[in-house]
Amino acid sequence: MELKNKYKQHGGELSFYQHPSKVNHCAMRFAVYLPPQSQSQQVPVLYFLSGLTCTEENFMIKSGAQKYAAEHGIALVTMDTSPRNLGITGEDDSYDFGSGAGFYLNATAEPWAKNYQMYDYVVHELPALINDHFPVLANKQSIFGHSMGGHGALSIALKNPSKYHSVSAFSPIVAPSQTPWGIKAFSGYLGNDRNQWKQYDTVELVKNCHNKIPLMIDQGTDDEFLQEYLQPELLEAVCKQQQHPLTLRMQTGYDHSYYFISSFIEDHMAYHAKYLLPAT
Numbered sequence: 001m002e003l004k005n006k007y008k009q010h011g012g013e014l015s016f017y018q019h020p021s022k023v024n025h026c027a028m029r030f031a032v033y034l035p036p037q038s039q040s041q042q043v044p045v046l047y048f049l050s051g052l053t054c055t056e057e058n059f060m061i062k063s064g065a066q067k068y069a070a071e072h073g074i075a076l077v078t079m080d081t082s083p084r085n086l087g088i089t090g091e092d093d094s095y096d097f098g099s100g101a102g103f104y105l106n107a108t109a110e111p112w113a114k115n116y117q118m119y120d121y122v123v124h125e126l127p128a129l130i131n132d133h134f135p136v137l138a139n140k141q142s143i144f145g146h147s148m149g150g151h152g153a154l155s156i157a158l159k160n161p162s163k164y165h166s167v168s169a170f171s172p173i174v175a176p177s178q179t180p181w182g183i184k185a186f187s188g189y190l191g192n193d194r195n196q197w198k199q200y201d202t203v204e205l206v207k208n209c210h211n212k213i214p215l216m217i218d219q220g221t222d223d224e225f226l227q228e229y230l231q232p233e234l235l236e237a238v239c240k241q242q243q244h245p246l247t248l249r250m251q252t253g254y255d256h257s258y259y260f261i262s263s264f265i266e267d268h269m270a271y272h273a274k275y276l277l278p279a280t
Contacts, residue, residue, distance in 0.1 A: 001129070002017060002019065004017060004018055009033065010035070010067050010069075010070035011035070011036035012034050012035040012036045012038065012066065012069070014033045015031065015032050016029065016031045016057070017030055017031070021125060023117040023125050024118070025115055026084075026115055028080060028083065029056050030079040030080070030126060031057065031077070032076070032130065033066050033076040035069050035072070035073050035074060037073035038073075038135045042137045043136055044073075044074050045127075045130060045140065046077070046142050046144065046272050047078075047122070047126075047127075048065070048076060048143075049104060049122065049144070049149030049153050050078060050081050050146060050148075051081070051149050051150070052095055052096055053081075053095050053100045054149075056078045056080050057078075059261075060076075062258035062262065063258060063261050064262045065265045069269060072269060074273060074276060074277075075134065081100050082098070082116065083115045083116060088111050096185070097184055097188055101148065102116055103118065103148060103151070103152070103176070103182075103186075103189065104152030104156065104200075105185075106119045108190055109188065109191045112188065112189050119156070119200075123160060140276050142165045142167065142275060142276055143156060143164050143166075144170075144268055145170070146169070147171050147172065149172075150173065151173040151176055153172070155199075155200050157213055158202065158206065158213065159205065161211040161213040164213070166213070166214070166272050166274075166275035167213060167215060168216040168217065168271055168272065169217050170219075170260065170268075171219055172202070173230060174230065174231065174232055174234055175201060175231055175234045176197070176200065176201055177201045177204065179228065179229045179231060182197075182201070202235060203235055203238050206235070206242055215235075215244070215245065216246075216247045216271055217232065217246070217247065217248050217249065219232050220251050221250050221252050221253060221254065222252075222255050223255055223260075225256055235248070251264065
């Protein structure tokens with residue numbers, strides 16, 4: 001694990017790292033914000049999954065989350081959204097597939113299967129690394145994300161409810177099997193068997209979910225991707241049908257950007273703090 005940069009922020013410390021990933025068979029990058037409380041005790045940890053084209057930096061630079069992480073005493077972890085610079089034909093041809101677009105799944109189709117194991121990276125490898133090297137509570141972790149990362153956070157939490165105390169999302173892709181971004185990604189990474197796609201589709205997962213971890217979502221009404229790519233009404237309908245707890249807040253006038261995220265990040269940090277911290 002190689003430290004690339006380190007900064008003091010809100011009394012805590014923001015650090016950027018690179019390490020050799022065993023599951024992705026390549027170098028991967030991640031960032032950790034440790035709140036000031038971590039200097040004297042172990043703290044809960046909250047993982048954020050970013051959207052298409054993003055890296056481990058975008059959320060840490062633009063969201064403003066560190067201020068609230070410091071107030072609550074919660075560590076923040078972000079990671080790159082895919083492996084990069086592998087020499088795979090087509091990996092840099094488009095913004096929504098390949099580099100910067102790992103979709104938080106385990107690829108099974110060639111030539112992506114060897115390196116694009118982002119589900120295992122997020123669920124298993126990276127948390128093990130964080131738990132071993134940083135003062136965090138391994139049994140106190142939650143997850144949230146934005147857009148493609150919102151898809152990742154929701155689907156991962158639904159598949160692993162015992163691992164995460166809470167989950168939330170900004171502008172998530174809730175039904176990737178039915179929308180252009182997801183269809184392109186799933187076809188390329190998983191092949192054309194749509195039954196294989198269901199394991200990474202939030203709407204499909206809710207249909208068969210027994211441990212009903214609550215879902216909390218903020219979605220802007222002026223999001224340019226709302227109608228074609230995001231379609232939160234599909235999740236709302238299935239949650240109502242399955243009696244799955246969902247808080248869906250349609251935020252008037254907001255778009256898909258980090259301006260939107262930064263406007264409501266305080267709410268999301270407080271939401272996760274309720275689950276991660278002891279009641280006072």
